[in-house]
Amino acid sequence: MAGVRNEAFEAWLRSHQMSVGELTSLVNTAIGELTGRDGTVNDRHIFKLLSGEHRSPNALLRTALEKVTDRTSGELGFVPRGTKKSSPPPGPEDDPLYRRALLTAATAAGVSVTVPAVGGPRRQRLTSNDVEALKAELAAWTSVESMYGGTPELEKRAAEITDKVITLQQGHTASARIRSELYTVAAAFSNSAMWAAIDGRRTSAEYHLDRTIRLAGLSGDHATEFRVWGHASTLFRQLSRPTDALAAAERSHASPITRRDPLFASLAMSRLAVNHAVLADGRSAMRYLDLAQKALDRADPNKHRPAWVGFYDQAELDHLAMLTRMQLRHWPDAERHAHRSLAYLQPGLQRNGALVRANLAVTQLSQRDLEQAVDTARGITEGMMKHARVRGLLNSFTEQVAALAPRSPEARDWQAQYRTVIA
Structure with a gap:
């Protein structure tokens, strides 16, 4: 059945001078990256989306299209399933941290x-x-x-x-x-x-x-058990239980999957480095960081893996190296890793970028570079300043700014700006 032609989707294709066949190929590649299995979308699926016959692609196709086009589903002219076709396409939420339109599309797409x-x-x-x-x-x-x-x-x-x-x-x-x-x-x-x-x-x-x-x-499933113990380690560290955190990280590292895939081994060892640093074991921390980098260098970037591990790359390794160096109070090295992490960061990972920038501001302040530290903190978007982990880091940063230079213009301006954002 014919529908109202999707002009927004068609305009994106036209502006990028991309054929339907080229888009289909990119979408299937994106699906493979998300699921670990090649996509099965064909040109007919795309033509039906263009013609308006289908206005609500399923969650996986919708996510892949957003990944390829760098547009939200609403910006591409799609509507959540169950929405009448005569209704206008939903627009993105003002606050990107709570973009319910995107969440609804992911969870109600059939x-x-x-x-x-x-x-x-x-x-x-x-x-x-x-x-x-x-x-x-x-x-x-x-x-x-x-x-x-x-x-x-x-x-x-x-x-x-x-x-x-x-x-x-x-x-x-x-x-x-x-x-x-x-x-x-x-x-x-x-x-x-x-x-x-x-x-x-x-x-x-x-x-x-x-x-x-x-x-x-x-x-x-070994990959699942690896993931669970890795996150358990983070939770225990958050709960100020460093010995339990190290034990959980060691359990993750012991998974058979780390012997089959160097990328998993690298992730496990970079987490071990952080946990040893928390326990002030700098020698072990540095050894695991070195091993983690060598393992990542050996990892095949084209190997099919679960979608959830897609976050781990050179940017994330440098992020964890930065945290390790911060625990050991190696401030110049921590700053170097932070800059490297931001340079390699995958587009769209706003939360990760905000965490790195917040920690970077702390490392700069710890070296008494107040002006640069405040400029770095101001580079975090207001939406991400409200994120729980980012806010926790910035709360500590703000206290340190006040202690270091309570009467400086930079300190007063930053405190005023931050209070306004999180109020």
Whole structure:
């Protein structure tokens, strides 16, 4: 059935002088990066989006299109499923940290598995289609979190899907392979809820950790267990339990996946470096940083991996090296790693960039470069200043500014600006 032609999507193609075939190829590549499996989109899918016959691509296709075009779904003329075609396309939220339009597109795009009502007809057997639908939604969730951080909405959504998968497991039959894959997906969503809580510094993270560890154990998936213990290490460090944090990081490093893939080994060792630095073991910290860099240099960048590990690259290694150096009070080296991290940072990772800049400001202030430190802090967008982890760093930074130069114009101007933003 013909629809109203999507002029916004067509205008993007025209302005970039890109054919439908070229866009299809880029979209399939993006899907491969998100899911670890090649995309199956064909030219006909794109033509239907252009003609307006389809105005609501599913979550995975929508996320891939946003990744390729660097536009939101609303800017491309798409609407969430369930919206009437005569309705205007939704616009982005003013606050990028809570872009509910993008979140709605990811969670309401028709890929959710529906749980039958109690007493209703039972589906006899779960299949790979159920697993793929959940993986598509997980890819969309990961894409949003990577850009904007762990909002309460994202935590709630991940926890809800975890409940849904557990319910499916109890009420349906499945082969051993499908059941294992569903436990893996459930653990991934539960871990995502935990990470969102960690990122937002919310106390619910500990609840999610207990459930995630159980689900990861049932899955038997090494990558999932690696991820869970890595995030547990971050949580324990946040809770001022450095010995537990190191033990969790060592558990992650012991995963068989670190022996098969140097990228996972590099991530594990860079986290070990941070934890040893927290415990003032500078020698071990420096050794693990060196090993982490060597492992990353050996890693195949084209190897298919789970979508969630896509954040780890040279920028993230330098980010963790910066944190390690800061713990050891090696301020010039920490500043050097911060600049390197920003130089390599993937476009769109606003939360990560804000964290690096906040820490960079601290390293500059620790070297008594007040003017440069304040300029660096001002480079963080107001939306990201409100992010829980960024705000925690900037609160400490503001206290240090006041202690170092309470009467300086830079200190007064920064304090006034920051109070206005977080008020």
